[in-house]
Amino acid sequence: MTRATSLLYLDGVSVAFDGFKALNDLSLTIDPGEMRAIIGPNGAGKTTMMDVITGKTRPDSGEVYFSGAIDLTSEDEAAIAELGIGRKFQKPTVFESHTVWDNLELALKAPRGPFSTLFHVITGAEKTRIENLLELIRLTDKSSELAANLSHGQKQWLEIGMLLAQDPKLLLVDEPAAGMTDAETAETADLLKDIAKDHSVVVVEHDMDFVRSLDVKVTVLHEGSVLAEGSLDHVSADERVVEVYLGR
Amino acid sequence: MMSSFLFRAMDARAGIFLALMAAVIILVPVGNLLVPETSPFHVPTYAVTLMGKYLTYALLALAVDLVWGYCGILSLGHAAFFALGGYAMGMYLMRQIGTRGVYGDPLLPDFMVFLNWQELPWYWYGFDMFWFAALMVLLVPGLLAFVFGWFAFRSRVTGVYLSIITQALTYALLLAFFRNDMGFGGNNGLTDFKDILGFDIQADTTRAGLFAASGLALVVCFLICRSVTRSKLGKVLVAVRDAESRTRFLGYRVEHYKLFVWTLSAMMAGVAGALYVPQVGIINPGEFAPANSIEVVIWVAVGGRATLVGAVLGAVLVNFAKTWFTAALPDIWLFALGGLFVFVTLFLPKGIVGTLSDGWTALRQRRISSDFGEGSGDPPSQAPQSPGAPANVPPPGPAVSRAGAAHPQPAE
Numbered sequence: 001m002t003r004a005t006s007l008l009y010l011d012g013v014s015v016a017f018d019g020f021k022a023l024n025d026l027s028l029t030i031d032p033g034e035m036r037a038i039i040g041p042n043g044a045g046k047t048t049m050m051d052v053i054t055g056k057t058r059p060d061s062g063e064v065y066f067s068g069a070i071d072l073t074s075e076d077e078a079a080i081a082e083l084g085i086g087r088k089f090q091k092p093t094v095f096e097s098h099t100v101w102d103n104l105e106l107a108l109k110a111p112r113g114p115f116s117t118l119f120h121v122i123t124g125a126e127k128t129r130i131e132n133l134l135e136l137i138r139l140t141d142k143s144s145e146l147a148a149n150l151s152h153g154q155k156q157w158l159e160i161g162m163l164l165a166q167d168p169k170l171l172l173v174d175e176p177a178a179g180m181t182d183a184e185t186a187e188t189a190d191l192l193k194d195i196a197k198d199h200s201v202v203v204v205e206h207d208m209d210f211v212r213s214l215d216v217k218v219t220v221l222h223e224g225s226v227l228a229e230g231s232l233d234h235v236s237a238d239e240r241v242v243e244v245y246l247g248r
Numbered sequence: 249m250m251s252s253f254l255f256r257a258m259d260a261r262a263g264i265f266l267a268l269m270a271a272v273i274i275l276v277p278v279g280n281l282l283v284p285e286t287s288p289f290h291v292p293t294y295a296v297t298l299m300g301k302y303l304t305y306a307l308l309a310l311a312v313d314l315v316w317g318y319c320g321i322l323s324l325g326h327a328a329f330f331a332l333g334g335y336a337m338g339m340y341l342m343r344q345i346g347t348r349g350v351y352g353d354p355l356l357p358d359f360m361v362f363l364n365w366q367e368l369p370w371y372w373y374g375f376d377m378f379w380f381a382a383l384m385v386l387l388v389p390g391l392l393a394f395v396f397g398w399f400a401f402r403s404r405v406t407g408v409y410l411s412i413i414t415q416a417l418t419y420a421l422l423l424a425f426f427r428n429d430m431g432f433g434g435n436n437g438l439t440d441f442k443d444i445l446g447f448d449i450q451a452d453t454t455r456a457g458l459f460a461a462s463g464l465a466l467v468v469c470f471l472i473c474r475s476v477t478r479s480k481l482g483k484v485l486v487a488v489r490d491a492e493s494r495t496r497f498l499g500y501r502v503e504h505y506k507l508f509v510w511t512l513s514a515m516m517a518g519v520a521g522a523l524y525v526p527q528v529g530i531i532n533p534g535e536f537a538p539a540n541s542i543e544v545v546i547w548v549a550v551g552g553r554a555t556l557v558g559a560v561l562g563a564v565l566v567n568f569a570k571t572w573f574t575a576a577l578p579d580i581w582l583f584a585l586g587g588l589f590v591f592v593t594l595f596l597p598k599g600i601v602g603t604l605s606d607g608w609t610a611l612r613q614r615r616i617s618s619d620f621g622e623g624s625g626d627p628p629s630q631a632p633q634s635p636g637a638p639a640n641v642p643p644p645g646p647a648v649s650r651a652g653a654a655h656p657q658p659a660e
C-alpha cells in the first residue's frame with residue numbers, strides 16, 4: 001500500500017508529552033472507502049492518533065497525508081475539517097445550549113466564513129437534509145430540545161449526526177458505543193455499517209462485541225504503535241495481543 | 249438577503265423593548281422642552297442629561313454583552329474603546345471652540361497653548377469636521393480592537409488570560425493619555441466645550457437632542473446585535489462560547505468569528521463614548537481606569553448575560569442606584585456594588601432578565617402541558633422559545649422544554 005493511493009497515510013508518527021511517548025513510530029494506512037476498527041488498551045494512543053490527524057496535536061516527527069497528497073501536519077483544525085475529515089469525540093461534545101436542530105444546522109456542509117453565516121438563510125434543501133438526519137439518528141421528536149437535555153446515548157448519536165451533516169470523506173469515530181446499553185450499541189454498529197457504505201470510517205472502540213459486529217479489518221495499538229493488524233479473529237489469536245489487551 | 253437579515257431582529261420581546269425606547273426617546277425631551285416647569289411632569293434638564301448618560305452606558309453594556317454573553321469573551325477593557333470614541337468626539341468639540349478659548353488661539357486648544365506648542369499635531373487634523381470625527385469614533389476603536397484581536401485570537405488567548413490582557417490594554421492607554429506630550433490634554437483631558445454642530449452644548453434643546461441621539465443609537469445597535477445574534481453567525485458564536493474547540497473541528501475559523509464580533513462591539517462602545525462626552529462635558533484619562541471596564545461587566549451580569557435587553561436594563565438600574573448611593577451614602581457605593589455582584593453571581597446567575605424569562609418559559613410550559621393534559625384540543629403547536637437562544641427554524645414537535653440548564657463544556 002502506497003501513499004499515493006491511500007486516503008489516510010501515517011508514517012513513523014511520534015508524539016511525546018513531557019518525554020512520555022504517546023505515539024511511537026506509528027504507521028497506518030487507510031484505503032479510500034475502507035472501514036477500520038482500532039482497538040488497544042487504555043492509553044495506547046488511539047485518541048492521540050486522532051488528535052494528530054485532525055490537527056489538534058502536532059507530531060514531533062513522521063508524516064501524515066490525506067488523499068495521498070495533502071500534508072495534514074501543516075494544516076489547522078478548521079482547514080482539516082474543511083478538507084473532509086470529521087471527528088466524533090470520545091466524550092460526546094455537542095453544543096449544549098443549542099437545540100438538536102441547531103446542532104445539526106451548524107454542522108451542515110455550507111460555507112464557513114463569518115459573512116456567509118451572517119447572511120445565511122436556511123434553504124429547503126438544508127431543511128430536508130436536517131430532517132433526514134434527524135430521522136436517521138432517531139431524534140426527530142427531540143428536534144427543538146436543547147442538546148443539554150439529551151441522554152448520553154442520544155448525545156453520541158447527535159454527534160454522529162453532526163458528523164454526517166458535515167458530509168466528510170473520512171469519519172474518525174472515537175468510542176461511539178461508550179456508555180450505551182447493549183441494544184443501543186447494536187444499533188450504533190448498524191448505523192456505522194450503513195455510513196461506511198459511502199464513507200471511509202475509522203472507529204476506535206473497546207467493546208469487542210461491537211468490533212466483531214462491524215466485521216472489518218482491525219488494528220491493535222499498544223504503547224503508541226501498531227501491535228497487530230488483520231481480522232478480529234486473526235489479531236485475537238496473536239499472543240502479544242492477548243497478553244496486552246484481550247487477556248486482561 | 250438584507251431584509252431577511254433585519255427581519256430576524258424582530259420578535260415580541262424586541263417589540264416591547266423598541267416601543268419602550270420610542271416612548272422614552274419622545275417623552276423625556278417633550279417633558280423637558282414642552283411641559284411647563286410648574287407641572288409635575290416636567291423633566292428637568294439635569295435629569296435629561298443624566299438619563300442620556302445612562303443610555304450611553306447601556307450601549308456600552310450592550311457591546312460587552314455581545315462579546316461576553318454570546319461569544320464568551322470576557323472583556324475587562326471595553327472602557328478603552330468607549331474612551332477612545334469619547335476622545336475622538338472630544339477632539340471635534342475642542343476644535344469647535346475656536347477663538348473662544350481662554351487664550352483665544354484660533355487653531356490650538358488651550359492646553360496646547362499652555363504647553364507652548366506652536367502648531368497642531370498632525371493627528372488633530374480633520375477633527376474640525378464633524379463627519380471626520382464621526383468616522384474616527386468608529387475607526388479608532390475598531391482598528392485598535394481589530395489589531396488587538398488579530399493577535400490575541402490567532403494565538404488562541406482565551407479565558408482569564410484574555411481578560412487580563414484587556415485590562416492591561418486599558419491600563420496602558422490610561423498611562424499614555426495621562427502624559428501631556430501625547431497631545432490629548434493630559435490629566436485634565438478635554439473640556440470647556442462650547443458647541444456641537446453649531447448648537448450651544450449647554451442649551452436645553454441640544455441636551456434633549458443628545459438624549460434622543462443616544463436613545464436612537466442604542467436602538468440601532470440593539471437591532472444590529474439582535475440581527476447578528478439571531479443569525480447563523482450568532483449560533484456559531486454561542487457554539488464557540490460553549491465548546492470552542494468543537495467548533496473548530498466543524499471547520500469554523502473561530503478566530504475570524506471572534507474578530508468580527510470583537511471589532512463590531514468595540515465600534516459600538518466607541519459610539520457610546522462619543523455620545524457620552526458632549527453630555528457630561530468632559531473626557532479625561534480617568535475613563536480608561538480598569539475599574540470602569542469591570543463595572544460594565546457587573547451591569548451585564550446583573551441584567552442577564554446573552555439577553556441584550558438585560559444589558560440595557562442592568563446598566564440603567566445599576567447606574568441609577570449608583571447616582572442615588574453616591575448622593576445619599578457615598579462611602580457605601582463600592583461595597584454595595586461588590587455585594588450586588590456577589591448576590592447576582594450566587595443567586596441570579598442568569599441575571600434579572602434571564603431569570604424572568606426562564607420563569608416565564610416554565611410558566612407557559614406548565615400551562616401548555618396542563619391544557620394538553622385536559623385534552624382541550626390539539627397538541628400545542630408552538631414550543632416556547634428559550635430566551636437566549638437564537639431564532640429557530642425547526643418545525644416544533646410536541647411541547648418540549650427548552651429551559652434546561654446548559655453548561656459550557658470543554659471539547660476534549
Ligand SMILES: Nc1ncnc2c1ncn2[C@@H]1O[C@H](COP(=O)(O)OP(=O)(O)OP(=O)(O)O)[C@@H](O)[C@H]1O
Nearest residue numbers: 017021022040041042043044045046047048049090
Ligand atoms: N495532552 C496530553 N498531555 C499529556 N499526556 C497526554 C496528553 N494526551 C494524552 N496523553 C497521554 O498519552 C497517552 C495516550 O493517550 P490517549 O488518550 O491517546 O489513549 P487512548 O488510547 O485514547 O486511551 P483510552 O482508551 O483510555 O481513550 C496516555 O497515557 C495519556 O495520558
Ligand SMILES: [Mg+2]
Nearest residue numbers: 046047048090
Ligand atoms: Mg481515547
